[in-house]
Amino acid sequence: MAIEKLARVNREEEGIAAVLGILKQRFGERFQTGQAIREQHAHTTTYIPLQPPDGVAFPESTQEVAEIVSACAAHRVPVIPFGVGTSLEGHVNAPGGGISIDMGRMNRVLAVHAEDLDCTVEPGVTREQLNTYLRDTGLFFPIDPGANATLGGMAATRASGTNAVRYGTMRDNVMALTAVMADGRIVRTGRRARKSSAGYDLTRLIVGSEGTLGVITSLTLKLYGIPQAISGGVCPFPSLERACEAVIATIQMGIPVARIEIVNQLQMKAMIGYSRLDYPESPCLFLEFHGSEAGVAEQAGSFGEIAADLGGGPFRWTAVAEERAALWKARHDAYWSSLTLRPGARGLSTDVCVPISRLAECIAETEADIDRMGLIAPIVGHAGDGNFHVLVLIDMDSAEEIARAEEFVARLNRRAIAMDGTCTGEHGIGQGKSPFLVEEHGEGVEVMKAVKAALDPLGIMNPGKIFPA
Numbered sequence: 001m002a003i004e005k006l007a008r009v010n011r012e013e014e015g016i017a018a019v020l021g022i023l024k025q026r027f028g029e030r031f032q033t034g035q036a037i038r039e040q041h042a043h044t045t046t047y048i049p050l051q052p053p054d055g056v057a058f059p060e061s062t063q064e065v066a067e068i069v070s071a072c073a074a075h076r077v078p079v080i081p082f083g084v085g086t087s088l089e090g091h092v093n094a095p096g097g098g099i100s101i102d103m104g105r106m107n108r109v110l111a112v113h114a115e116d117l118d119c120t121v122e123p124g125v126t127r128e129q130l131n132t133y134l135r136d137t138g139l140f141f142p143i144d145p146g147a148n149a150t151l152g153g154m155a156a157t158r159a160s161g162t163n164a165v166r167y168g169t170m171r172d173n174v175m176a177l178t179a180v181m182a183d184g185r186i187v188r189t190g191r192r193a194r195k196s197s198a199g200y201d202l203t204r205l206i207v208g209s210e211g212t213l214g215v216i217t218s219l220t221l222k223l224y225g226i227p228q229a230i231s232g233g234v235c236p237f238p239s240l241e242r243a244c245e246a247v248i249a250t251i252q253m254g255i256p257v258a259r260i261e262i263v264n265q266l267q268m269k270a271m272i273g274y275s276r277l278d279y280p281e282s283p284c285l286f287l288e289f290h291g292s293e294a295g296v297a298e299q300a301g302s303f304g305e306i307a308a309d310l311g312g313g314p315f316r317w318t319a320v321a322e323e324r325a326a327l328w329k330a331r332h333d334a335y336w337s338s339l340t341l342r343p344g345a346r347g348l349s350t351d352v353c354v355p356i357s358r359l360a361e362c363i364a365e366t367e368a369d370i371d372r373m374g375l376i377a378p379i380v381g382h383a384g385d386g387n388f389h390v391l392v393l394i395d396m397d398s399a400e401e402i403a404r405a406e407e408f409v410a411r412l413n414r415r416a417i418a419m420d421g422t423c424t425g426e427h428g429i430g431q432g433k434s435p436f437l438v439e440e441h442g443e444g445v446e447v448m449k450a451v452k453a454a455l456d457p458l459g460i461m462n463p464g465k466i467f468p469a
Contacts, residue, residue: 006048006431007464009096015075016054016097022071023057023099030058030105041100042093043085046348047394047402048431053080053094060105062178062186062217069215070184072099078460079182081211083123083153086145088349089430091157091210095464101215103152109133110218118175118192120220123152130221139223142167145426146332152216157428158208162331165251165384166258166290169426173222174207179214182456192220205451210428211462213455227290231300232259232324233317235287235307236280240264240367242310243283244360247383249306251356255299259288260384261331262359264367267338267378274337275330279316285383286331287317288324331380338378338391345376345393350409350432352416353387353425362419363388366412373408387425414439429466438468 023031032038038052059065072079078098085092094100107124114137121130128148130141145154145161153159155177160169167173176190189202206213237243243262250257263271263284271277285307289299296319304315318324330337338347354362363379370377370390381388392408394401413423413436423436438445449467452459 006090006095007434007467007469009078009463011097012076015077018075019071019077019099020055023055023068026067027057027064030060032056032058038100041080041082041085041102044090044093045088046090046432047396047405048090048093051093051095053078053100054097056082056100056102058102058105062180065101065180065215065217066184066186068099068101069180069182072460073183073458076458076460078463079215080462081152081156081215083150083156084126084148086147086149087153087157087430088427089424089432091428091430091462091465093431093464095431098460103150106217112137112139112223113192114139114223116192117223117225118220119223120218121151122218123150123155123216125151127151127154134223138226140226141173141221142224143170143173151219151221155207155216155219156209156211158426160382160385160387160426162259162261162328162382164382164387165260166256167224171204171207174203174219175222176203176220177206177216178218179206179216181214182458182461186217187214190220208428210430210465212452212466213461229293229296229319230258230288230290230321230324231296231317231319232286232288232327233300233315234277234279234284234327235303235312235315236282236284237307237310237312238282240283240363241360242312243285244356244363244383246285246303246307246310246312247359248356249310250303251384253302253306255302256289256291257287257299257303257384258290259286260382261286262363262381262383262388263331263334264363264379266341266376267334267380270337270341270378271330271334274340275326275333277330285312286327288328293319334378334380335391338393341378342376342393344395346396348392348394348405348409349389349427350392350412351387351389351425351427352412352421352423353385354416354419354421356383356386358419358421359383359386359388362415362421365415366390369408369411373404375404375408377408382425385425386421410436431465434466434468437466
């Protein structure tokens with residue numbers, strides 16, 4: 001995206017200079033201003049230009065975050081929260097400079113209440129770290145966006161992933177959180193009770209706000225029992241339409257599928273070559289079932305019958321952990337396998353979400369668009385909730401290819417919105433999707449801006465994100 005299309009944020013040069021001095025004196029080596037580390041904290045996986053912050057702070061407590069934000073508020077300096085930089089839409093860029101708050105040192109599991117199926121963690125804990133910590137309790141946290149993201153970042157972008165069809169998204173699994181607001185106040189948004197009718201739902205206001213309302217400093221999360229048995233498998237189909245029909249039938253029959261992922265023919269070709277899979281080069285569904293040994297076998301059998309009725313199969317499934325892990329590693333390595341389709345190119349990852357009844361139509365029109373525009377762009381999707389991803393392989397040094405990719409992404413976003421869907425199911429808005437927010441929400445965007453103005457009147461919290469330029 002050309003920099004002139006991004007929201008402009010004025011630099012407060014005197015304020016920035018003042019805050020750099022304050023934070024250097026307060027945090028010493030835990031405040032860095034070197035060029036390399038600043039560029040690292042403007043990490044972006046797209047063609048959106050890097051916009052580094054002026055400094056990077058490494059707090060170790062909620063109180064220290066509050067000190068940083070208070071100093072920035074006093075001098076009208078932007079604050080940009082940072083997890084591990086896995087976001088895909090320019091969320092951590094600093095268009096007006098400012099201070100990046102790296103939450104990596106706030107990475108402790110604060111409490112596990114196994115009997116209540118919940119835990120409280122600091123925002124720098126990653127999902128893999130949490131599940132390793134929980135292993136001996138018989139519990140796990142199911143949200144899996146693919147990357148080993150921090151839980152604070154996952155909450156900020158309202159992440160989901162392959163398990164969302166059964167376990168929901170971060171919106172459904174964050175029970176409460178602590179946040180430092182734009183004026184430095186520390187706010188706790190809820191308790192550990194499983195439900196509440198007390199006041200506004202501040203938790204879900206901050207979840208998905210992408211750092212534009214406050215900095216998350218702790219989260220209370222729902223946990224789940226590790227299933228007694230897990231089975232998984234892959235089922236080929238003669239067409240994407242038939243695969244999508246199988247998804248709809250599976251959901252409508254109430255089969256409690258834990259994961260049901262769709263892969264188009266081009267993506268399957270890449271995965272077969274990269275991960276050495278022994279499957280046909282055709283559209284496929286990757287599935288996983290959780291439950292008792294008898295239950296997962298019954299669920300797999302029921303799905304196999306649905307697939308056969310639609311011309312799919314054979315459905316090859318396994319309950320052997322090593323074999324199942326290999327299948328899902330191939331699915332999670334889809335990004336890397338896709339790069340082999342055009343060596344030397346980089347991938348622009350984008351996503352949309354539509355009602356599952358429109359999924360086949362939306363993917364088919366998208367594939368036709370890819371062919372018409374002469375692009376190489378494999379597709380994978382979380383079919384159970386109508387969310388799919390396109391990885392456009394382009395030369396990031398070619399203005400012409402970037403322009404074509406931008407046109408394609410714009411058409412994809414508008415196609416999803418026209419089908420009563422959304423321009424992003426889980427990547428978030430950031431900078432890259434902001435032009436489409438009004439098309440999706442209309443006057444609702446003005447209400448969002450009013451909330452932003454009320455909670456962040458100085459506009460210092462991750463400015464230049466979400467709202468259109």
